[in-house]
Amino acid sequence: MRILIVADNDENRYMLDALLKGEGYETLIARDGLEALELLKSPGADLVVSDILMPKMDGFQLCSAVRADACLRATPFVIYTATYVSDKDRAFALKLGADRFLVKPDDIEDLGRTIREVLAKHSACAEPPLGNEMEFFRQHNEALFRKLEKKLVDLEEAREKLQEELSERRRAEEALQASLGQMSAILDNIPDVAWLKDREGRFTAVNAPFGKACGRDPRDLVGKTDPDIWPGDLAQLYRNDDAEVMRTKTRKRVEERLAGPDGKESWVETIKTPILDKEGNVTGTTGIARDITERRRSQAEKALLEEQLRQAQKMEAIGLLAGEVAHDFNNILSAIVGFSTLASEGMKPDDPNRQNIELILTAADRAATLTQGLLTFSRKQAVRLERIDLNRTVRGFERFLVRLLRKDIELKLIVPDEELPVTADRGQIEQVLMNLIINARDAIGADGRIVIETGRLEIDRQFIAANGFGEVGPYALLFVSDTGPGIPDDIKDKIFDPFFTTKEAGKGTGLGLSTVFGIIKRHRGYINVYSQEGAGTTFKIYLPIVPPLPDEGEELKAEEAAPLRGGTERVLIAEDDDALRGMAVAALSQYGYAVIEAIDGTEAVRRFAENPDGVSLVILDCIMPKKSGKETREAIRALNSRVKVIFISGYAEEIFNGQGLAEEGDVFLQKPFSPLVLVRLIRKMLDE
Numbered sequence: 001m002r003i004l005i006v007a008d009n010d011e012n013r014y015m016l017d018a019l020l021k022g023e024g025y026e027t028l029i030a031r032d033g034l035e036a037l038e039l040l041k042s043p044g045a046d047l048v049v050s051d052i053l054m055p056k057m058d059g060f061q062l063c064s065a066v067r068a069d070a071c072l073r074a075t076p077f078v079i080y081t082a083t084y085v086s087d088k089d090r091a092f093a094l095k096l097g098a099d100r101f102l103v104k105p106d107d108i109e110d111l112g113r114t115i116r117e118v119l120a121k122h123s124a125c126a127e128p129p130l131g132n133e134m135e136f137f138r139q140h141n142e143a144l145f146r147k148l149e150k151k152l153v154d155l156e157e158a159r160e161k162l163q164e165e166l167s168e169r170r171r172a173e174e175a176l177q178a179s180l181g182q183m184s185a186i187l188d189n190i191p192d193v194a195w196l197k198d199r200e201g202r203f204t205a206v207n208a209p210f211g212k213a214c215g216r217d218p219r220d221l222v223g224k225t226d227p228d229i230w231p232g233d234l235a236q237l238y239r240n241d242d243a244e245v246m247r248t249k250t251r252k253r254v255e256e257r258l259a260g261p262d263g264k265e266s267w268v269e270t271i272k273t274p275i276l277d278k279e280g281n282v283t284g285t286t287g288i289a290r291d292i293t294e295r296r297r298s299q300a301e302k303a304l305l306e307e308q309l310r311q312a313q314k315m316e317a318i319g320l321l322a323g324e325v326a327h328d329f330n331n332i333l334s335a336i337v338g339f340s341t342l343a344s345e346g347m348k349p350d351d352p353n354r355q356n357i358e359l360i361l362t363a364a365d366r367a368a369t370l371t372q373g374l375l376t377f378s379r380k381q382a383v384r385l386e387r388i389d390l391n392r393t394v395r396g397f398e399r400f401l402v403r404l405l406r407k408d409i410e411l412k413l414i415v416p417d418e419e420l421p422v423t424a425d426r427g428q429i430e431q432v433l434m435n436l437i438i439n440a441r442d443a444i445g446a447d448g449r450i451v452i453e454t455g456r457l458e459i460d461r462q463f464i465a466a467n468g469f470g471e472v473g474p475y476a477l478l479f480v481s482d483t484g485p486g487i488p489d490d491i492k493d494k495i496f497d498p499f500f501t502t503k504e505a506g507k508g509t510g511l512g513l514s515t516v517f518g519i520i521k522r523h524r525g526y527i528n529v530y531s532q533e534g535a536g537t538t539f540k541i542y543l544p545i546v547p548p549l550p551d552e553g554e555e556l557k558a559e560e561a562a563p564l565r566g567g568t569e570r571v572l573i574a575e576d577d578d579a580l581r582g583m584a585v586a587a588l589s590q591y592g593y594a595v596i597e598a599i600d601g602t603e604a605v606r607r608f609a610e611n612p613d614g615v616s617l618v619i620l621d622c623i624m625p626k627k628s629g630k631e632t633r634e635a636i637r638a639l640n641s642r643v644k645v646i647f648i649s650g651y652a653e654e655i656f657n658g659q660g661l662a663e664e665g666d667v668f669l670q671k672p673f674s675p676l677v678l679v680r681l682i683r684k685m686l687d688e
Helices: 010-022 033-041 059-068 087-096 108-121 133-189 208-214 232-248 293-345 352-377 390-402 426-443 461-467 489-494 512-522 550-561 578-590 601-610 629-639 653-657 675-687
Strands: 002-006 026-030 047-050 077-081 100-103 193-198 203-206 252-259 265-276 282-291 386-389 409-414 421-424 448-459 473-482 526-531 537-544 570-574 594-598 617-621 644-649 667-670
Touching: 002 010, 002 033, 010 026, 010 108, 026 033, 033 047, 033 059, 047 059, 047 108, 059 077, 059 087, 077 108, 087 100, 100 108, 193 208, 232 252, 232 265, 232 282, 265 293, 293 352, 293 578, 293 675, 386 390, 386 426, 390 409, 390 421, 390 426, 390 448, 390 473, 421 426, 421 537, 426 448, 426 473, 426 512, 426 537, 448 461, 512 526, 512 537, 570 578, 570 601, 578 594, 578 675, 594 601, 601 617, 601 629, 617 629, 617 675, 629 644, 644 675, 667 675
Parallel strands: 002 026, 002 047, 047 077, 077 100, 409 448, 570 594, 570 617, 617 644, 644 667
Antiparallel strands: 193 203, 193 282, 252 265, 265 282, 386 421, 448 473, 473 537, 526 537
């Protein structure tokens, strides 16, 4: 049996085709009434199952055409529709000659049973059910109008429902826009950089500070990702943080770099938080970043200041230690100088040992200069300004400077024989040379050279105008040049700052050049640096030249030339250092004095009390066990107010003057001293 299926809906045709083939029927397929009529004429069909609503020719028209065709009117016709479902539609279809009117979705088994019944009971009709064509059109139009009315009603209901949905959507959109506006207002009122991102890392909202940070309009950043905005390394860092926050669903606080539109980097403290929906699923991230550049700078400055404080404390401790070492060393030097001098006194001019003793005295003098430097460093030695020959000082210090250099560095001196007189502390001038040489040594690579040169310069107003420093007058020049790599321009202005150093940790304190600067300023001088990267460095020092004082020089020469005179007076010496005390006793005894010894202040008072009127002069060490020099003097003066006192110490006279040691008539003698100086001083005081 062959059945014609007529339907414009693909799914309906497929379902009916499968059903009927399953029942063992052969099927034909048509998509509308016109196509069905062609198939019915050739090759024909034993039954028609037709939908109603179709293009070109609907099911009603097809049924009427089949029943009007004498060759086809006997063909069984079943209406199967989901559109025309009213009783009037059913009646109209049956009037047209349809054998059955089924409404979808009827049970498929009912459709199969209906087809079998129709095929079994159907008989040919001699005339079409509706003979009046006008009646067909009327009823067909009524059916169409009913359907149209139904469609209009359905459309109105759909329109109303759509209108309601549109209103709801509009309200939702308005609420969303209001929420977005509120969110934007909140974001823009946050002074820190703030943003929202979705799961893919696209920005869904950013605030005005964010736009300012990257130099773009915030509205243009929505939809962008980190690689669209930031440099590659920072963008990858930010994306890694987002991935971690979304994976762990936990907040993360980090300190990270931020690159501005001008390329300048700053530091921000960022809090990144996952965004979760009601089910706890991650939908994106949010972040807020605060600029902490100033805070980090303050922390760095604080750390630097703390390090400088530790360094200063360390230097203070070293200074205290240096002062104590220098004090003890001065006692030793006094003994060396004293015994060497006494030994040379009895020698003949041609004695071969005299030269050895003179070398010992020269070495002791150099050692005394070094101890003065240590005392100056520890602030226990006042600056001793005196007239010195700068050229002679430089030449005399050459051998010491050579020992500071590596074998691959040449030291060259360009120093004239003429006198270059300046008022200066010789030890501090030597310290300046030492610091500059060490600096040059550390800067020079292999096979370098250092040149020390001296000269004269008359500073005039033109020089002052051109260089911005100086006073009119003659100056001694001291040049220290090296063949090192030079000083970069960006740090040239900082090299004299305390604690500034370009050396790696542990290899420099940053005090060398600042010390040089301070010494030169204390000497009323000037220092300048000339350097070019790759062309070495030259430090130029200007010290005022001073004329000699002929009167003082002649008096000093006359005094030194006068023969030493001893005496028979009784002298008490209190000194806890055995070697120094022994040297003084030997020197004074050699020149006829009666010497009483004491190893500390208490013993000195006791020995003096045994014969208070018999002691003419007392020599007291400033620092002694049991009683200090000052306490000892007060106790002795209580017994005899007329006794003369000489204080001796390795520290400077100015230090002890500030502690109330000095009284009228008392004299201070700094260690190390020559026994001849001591003898001459005692005789001078006793004769006054």
